[in-house]
Amino acid sequence: MIRASLWLRIAVIQIVFALLLAALLPFAVDRTIHAIGRNLTERLLASAAQRSLGSLPGVASVQGADNDPRFGPVATFIVDAQGARQLAGPHIEDIADRPVAQDNQPQFSSGPYSDFYLLPTSQSGIWILAAEDRRHPAVLLDDIITYFLQRFAIIVPLSLALSAGITLIIIRLAMRPIRQVASEVAAIDAASPTLRLSETTMPRDILPLVHATNITLGRLDRALARERRFTATVTHELRTALSTILLRAETLPAGTERTAIEAAVTRASGVIDQMLELGAIESGSAELGSVALADTARDTIVHVMPLLRAAGRTLTFHCTGDERARIAGSAALVTIALRNLVDNANRHSTPGGAIDVTCDCTAGTLTVSDTGPGISVREDESGRQIFARADGVRTRSSGLGLAIVRRAMDGCGGVLTFDRTPTGGATVTLAFTRATAASHT
Amino acid sequence: MRILLVEDDLALTEALAAAFTRAEIFCDVAPTVASASDLLTGRTFDAVILDLGLPDDDGLTLLRWLRGRNDATPVIILTAKSQPDARVKGLNLGADDYLGKPFLFEELHARLNAVMRRRDGHLYSVVAVGDLRFDFETRIATVRGVPLNLTPRERATLELMVRRRERLITRRQLEDQLFSITGELGSNAVEVYVHRLRRKLANADAHVSVETQRGLGYTLRPLP
Structure with missing residues (x-):
């Protein structure tokens, strides 16, 4: 589409409409006038037939028909071959100088007071005489206009409806680039930040808005890139520093000191991983669809099993219900949520502690219970949930794990609930929504 | 064994160099891509330990340059980037192994030995x-x-x-x-x-x- 302004487009469409109307209107008026003429003729003839004028001339009984209301305000006569007036509308006074019809041809003539137009009809010997009394020039015109307007009245609502329709089309056409921009804006998210709105096809009126939006998008894009660079730099620096600490620790003799340093580095490294994971979830790059809950849970458990075994924990995994059942969400998010929960249970349970993971395929829930001190949940001033160990002890945990689980569940549209295991310890349940048929892909 | 350590962080370089010395691995250090390519032009190394976040250029540029001149010196990438695509890219460009920071020196040493074994065609150490x-x-x-x-x-x-x-x-x-x-x-x-x-x-x-x-x-x- 050309890069014309909205006003220009509207003006062009309106001019086209007006030209169309100007071309069609004379035809419509012409047809209407002819229809009026035909109709009038028929009525006059019908009236004449009713009055048995077929046996003209010399019928006196039609005298006094001047005021026949069926003729209405028509300045028209029916005359016989001798020019004798047989029927007439009420507005025309008797005209003494009426012409005599000849040759069965339309004929125009003027008398001292009036102008005449004689029109032959299909009935031989009968003419229609239209007369205009020059002393009352408006009478004929009034008749014609009244008739015309009665006929033409139907065109008025029609053209109004047409005009409304055309306005609607104009607005839709004018709004098309705006709808296009709207769909382009809707397509932009964190995963595709380099997208820009197309400026080449925009009307000039909208162009400043589109241009300004693009500039803002560019700024956001640069800010996002800056943040990513910043995160990458911080991550690089922290991990490099941690590497140095680990390398230095390796020069220490094996013992509690070295083990403590290595454990602290492992924890710090884990926190960095978790923060990056949280950032990835929040950037919303996970694709949502339907997930086979049992399969995803089992895969995750298989991956964390060696770590748990090394840490001296026993893990049991149960699955109930139809294992083919699918839930709404993303496999990556389900994996993250479950892995962090199991990791949490591992951190907070005592060596030899048992962790139980149950996948209820019918209800679409995953439950992780441990024998640790349990989890207390409170809310801070801003209503944000703060997770802590129920016994108030802080060990090897930044609380990021559960925050990640909650974000992952938000991403899947699921719910995270806490409970106490009857034997002590925490029971955390991830309740997902069942996949609808539409998301079954 | 003589290796080239391409790393810009001074503290890590010192700690690594000390660890290499203890393991009797001779180690030259290049803090930038430019100095690393100078060193690699002048002499041969048994392996290159390559950090990706260098001040003058991406470490992968050095790797591309090295493989571009048909130099098969084993390269172990050492990086803080955790995204799998960075690892995949490095390995596809011709790196022999990959180690994420932070790491234990024992692991780096074991990987270095493994890379050397592969190069020399030995099955065992x-x-x-x-x-x-x-x-x-x-x-x-x-x-x-x-x-x-x-x-x-x-x-x-x-x-x-x-x-x-x-x-x-x-x-x-x-x-x-x-x-x-x-x-x-x-x-x-x-x-x-x-x-x-x-x-x-x-x-x-x-x-x-x-x-x-x-x-x-x-x-x-x-x-x-």
């Missing part, structure tokens, strides 16, 4: 020439089970000879192996170490010989 056995993991050389008492430089000389057993080792390769670019280098330094090594092998009655290829270098062969 212990390689035998005649009745001489060299363990690349513990860096202990034994003759019929009796350990040889070697200095680090002698061990490095023997290590290179065992790696390239029955093939020619040029004098230049030995020099590159034994001396860092900043180190003092006597005109007959290589001959001195080869001579000492020969004497110790002879004292242990090892069934190997270090043959001199006049004007070219040396070759380690098992005696018939």
